[in-house]
Amino acid sequence: MAHIREGDSLPVMGYVTSLFVRKMVAAAGPDVDAAALLTQAGLAPDDPWDPKLMVPDMRYYDLLETVADKIDATDLPIRVGASMRCDEYGALGLAWKAAPKLYGSLARVERYARLWTSVVEYELRDDPRGVLFILHRDGPRRLGMRLSNEATLASAVSLARQVCPVPFAPLEVQIRHAAPANTAYHEEYFGCPVRFEAELGALLISPDALAQPNILGDEGISRYLVSHLDRELSEVATEPALMVEAKDAIAQALSEGTPKMADIARSLGYSARSFHRRLSEHGLSFQTLAEDTRRELAEGLLRDERHSLAEIAFLTGFAEQSSFTRAFKRWVGKTPASYRKDRLTP
Incomplete structure (x- = not known):
């Protein structure tokens, strides 16, 4: 069975306020698809601007690079x-x-x-x-x-x-x-x-x-x-530890399929209701956290040539490599193979 090797570390996820994301998209002008960019960042285009709602930093950088491909x-x-x-x-x-x-x-x-x-x-x-x-x-x-x-x-x-x-x-x-x-x-x-x-x-x-x-x-x-x-x-200072623990628990459970919130909450010593409340206070839902963890884990593993695409699909909770490929292309706009080639090419 595939596994993350001893000594390997999961990618560390940081967050930035969605205010920066929305400002960048708004300033990019009419030559970009603003709704698609915000969706790519995990934001609902028509929702009110909420500075306390956070976006993963890597997703923000991906968005900026997408914009830079479209405009000067x-x-x-x-x-x-x-x-x-x-x-x-x-x-x-x-x-x-x-x-x-x-x-x-x-x-x-x-x-x-x-x-x-x-x-x-x-x-x-x-x-x-x-x-x-x-x-x-x-x-x-x-x-x-x-x-x-x-x-x-x-x-x-x-x-x-x-x-x-x-x-x-x-x-x-x-x-x-x-x-x-x-x-x-x-x-x-x-x-x-x-x-x-x-x-x-x-x-x-x-x-x-x-x-x-x-x-x-x-x-x-x-x-x-x-x-x-x-x-x-x-x-806020108490939240990063919870985020790190939750992401680690989700990542470890992904090889068995998409984890359930109640199971992750229980593994961390919380009731499902308490865990949901703590995530909400940080501007996150369990679905968003699980999706972000799956995506960040996939990106990190793709930067390591020791892992095959089939192995990465398994480690990120997909039953088939084709399902992983479709999901990854939805996340970042390119296939896992293309992403790996771009990141590993000097």
């Missing part, structure tokens, strides 16, 4: 970053506006970004010229991640410009990946030198800019919002 996406992350508004970030956006100074706004993101994503961490680091606002995101610098990182840096500048009483521009933007063919959009938007192939992904911000009082800064409101965010963060 060079300026897409800049346009999306520029479109972000403080109010769209809920309590975190309000805390950004209410912080007394810009440095305090950035410190809020450094501490509370986990409310919006599990794949990015931020760091404020002193530099001889000011302070670096650093974006940490692990993993290969695939196109989808590169576009996402550029949008993230652009959004931080957009939010800073919304609260700063004087025109704001960083001293320098540092981006880890190679430059696109045309960097004019980046330089015009950021208003400063943009250095690609840098050691960090970061904004270098001057002491004068950091010390600027925010237009709507309010100490009292800021303290209240920070208290609220602390409560939210304490609740």
Whole structure:
């Protein structure tokens, strides 16, 4: 019987807020099928925008790469970053506006970004010229991640410009990946030198800019919002462990077919009702979690040539390889064999 070999690890799944996904699709314009892209990401096209609803990071990167196949996406992350508004970030956006100074706004993101994503961490680091606002995101610098990182840096500048009483521009933007063919959009938007192939992904911000009082800064409101965010963060912090445990249990059960929620809940020590409630609090359903686990497991196994397609079909819960092929093509728009060839070709 096929099995995952000792020492193998399951792909680690991260999440980003669906707000970013919907913004990217909306900005891509009429040359893409917006409804199909949102469906590909696991979102219902006609549902209201819900920033607390999460999307797997790999699915987000796949979507961005699909968009880049249809249009010239060079300026897409800049346009999306520029479109972000403080109010769209809920309590975190309000805390950004209410912080007394810009440095305090950035410190809020450094501490509370986990409310919006599990794949990015931020760091404020002193530099001889000011302070670096650093974006940490692990993993290969695939196109989808590169576009996402550029949008993230652009959004931080957009939010800073919304609260700063004087025109704001960083001293320098540092981006880890190679430059696109045309960097004019980046330089015009950021208003400063943009250095690609840098050691960090970061904004270098001057002491004068950091010390600027925010237009709507309010100490009292800021303290209240920070208290609220602390409560939210304490609740979110308990969820990743449950997600990891649930995904592991689902992955191990897939070789016996599609697992049932009651069985997975029982294996984790929950009642079906309690398990369903906890998933709902994280913006997930069991069906979505099982589908995401199956897809992520398949993608990870396809990147390892030791596993045959028939074996991967079995390990991901399909009785026949043809069923696996149809499902995988629905997930990512290509067959398992094509996906493997693309990922393994230097």
